[in-house]
Amino acid sequence: MNWITNYVRPKINSMLGRRDMPENLWIKDPETGEMVFHKDLESNQYVIPASGYHMKISAKERLRYFFDDGIYETVENPKAPVDPLKFRDEKRYTDRLRDAKAKTGMEDAVLNGVGTIEGLPIVATVQDFAFMGGSLGMAAGEAIIRGFETAIEKKRPLVLFAASGGARMQEGILSLMQLARSTVVVDRLKEAGLPYIVVLTNPTTGGVTASYAMLGDVHIAEPGALIGFAGPRVIEQTIREKLPEGFQRAEYLMEHGMVDMVVSRLELKSTIARLLKILTHTPLEPVPALADLSHEADEKTAA
Structure with missing residues (x-):
C-alpha cells in the first residue's frame, strides 16, 4: 500500500x-x-x-479604479518619527509597522495621488484599512496634510476616501494631535475656494469621523458602510438599550441627515466628477439623448 x-x-x-x-x-x-x-x-x-x-479594497486599487485609465502620480509622503513613545503591548510597535508595510507595500495608512477623473484634474487621498486598521498616527497625519497642501498648491479639488478605526493607540496624544492639525488644513483648502468631497467607506470610525472625515462640502457613503464615533456594541453597553436596525450604517445615516448620498462604488467616479464640475463651474457635457433631441429640433426648424 x-x-x-x-x-x-x-x-x-x-x-x-x-x-x-x-x-x-x-x-x-x-x-x-x-x-x-x-x-x-x-x-x-x-x-x-x-x-x-x-x-474592502487597497488604496492602490482604489486609485487605479478611480482615476482616468488608472493613471495617476503618487505624492511622496513626508517622513515622521517612528515609535516616538517606544510602545509595546503583545508586540513591539516597530514590529507591527514592519508587518503592515510588508503586507500592504505602503509606508503607512495613507496614499495620495494626482490625476484626472473625466478629464478634471484632482488630488485624491485614500486611507488603507489593511494598514493597522487605517489608524491615524503621525505619519498618516503628515500624509493627509501633504495631500491637502498639494491640492492647494496645484489649485485642484480634493477627494478623500476615509477608512479607519480611529486614532493609533500606539502613539497616544501624538495621534490625537493629528485631528486638530488635519482640521486646520481643511480650513485652508476651503479658504482657497477649492471643493472638498469625502467618501466614507467601511468602516469610518473614531477620531477620523470626529475630524476631517465629516468636514467635507459633500459627504458620500458607500452602501452598507459602518460610520460613527464609537462602535454599536460600546454604545449599547453604555446606554443599556438595543439600537435601531441598521444603526450607524450608510443608509440609516442618510435618512437622518448625516451623509448627503449613498453611492455604489461602480458609480462613484461619474457622480464625483459631476459634483466637482458643478462646484468648480466647469461646463457639463450634454446628456446624449437631450443633445440628439436638440439637434433634431434644429434640423426641423431649418427645414
Whole structure:
C-alpha cells in the first residue's frame, strides 16, 4: 500500500499534469455565502454582483479604479518619527509597522495621488484599512496634510476616501494631535475656494469621523458602510438599550441627515466628477439623448 501511495499515485498525477487549485480563485460573499469567481469580482471593482456587497479594497486599487485609465502620480509622503513613545503591548510597535508595510507595500495608512477623473484634474487621498486598521498616527497625519497642501498648491479639488478605526493607540496624544492639525488644513483648502468631497467607506470610525472625515462640502457613503464615533456594541453597553436596525450604517445615516448620498462604488467616479464640475463651474457635457433631441429640433426648424 505504501508503494502505491508513495510512488504510483504521485507518478500518475505528474503524468496527468495535476495542479493544486489556487486558494483565492473563488471568494465568498459575506452576506449571502455565494461563491464569486475572483476575476469577475475584480472586474466589478470588488462589488459582489448579486448582492451589491462592497468588499474592502487597497488604496492602490482604489486609485487605479478611480482615476482616468488608472493613471495617476503618487505624492511622496513626508517622513515622521517612528515609535516616538517606544510602545509595546503583545508586540513591539516597530514590529507591527514592519508587518503592515510588508503586507500592504505602503509606508503607512495613507496614499495620495494626482490625476484626472473625466478629464478634471484632482488630488485624491485614500486611507488603507489593511494598514493597522487605517489608524491615524503621525505619519498618516503628515500624509493627509501633504495631500491637502498639494491640492492647494496645484489649485485642484480634493477627494478623500476615509477608512479607519480611529486614532493609533500606539502613539497616544501624538495621534490625537493629528485631528486638530488635519482640521486646520481643511480650513485652508476651503479658504482657497477649492471643493472638498469625502467618501466614507467601511468602516469610518473614531477620531477620523470626529475630524476631517465629516468636514467635507459633500459627504458620500458607500452602501452598507459602518460610520460613527464609537462602535454599536460600546454604545449599547453604555446606554443599556438595543439600537435601531441598521444603526450607524450608510443608509440609516442618510435618512437622518448625516451623509448627503449613498453611492455604489461602480458609480462613484461619474457622480464625483459631476459634483466637482458643478462646484468648480466647469461646463457639463450634454446628456446624449437631450443633445440628439436638440439637434433634431434644429434640423426641423431649418427645414
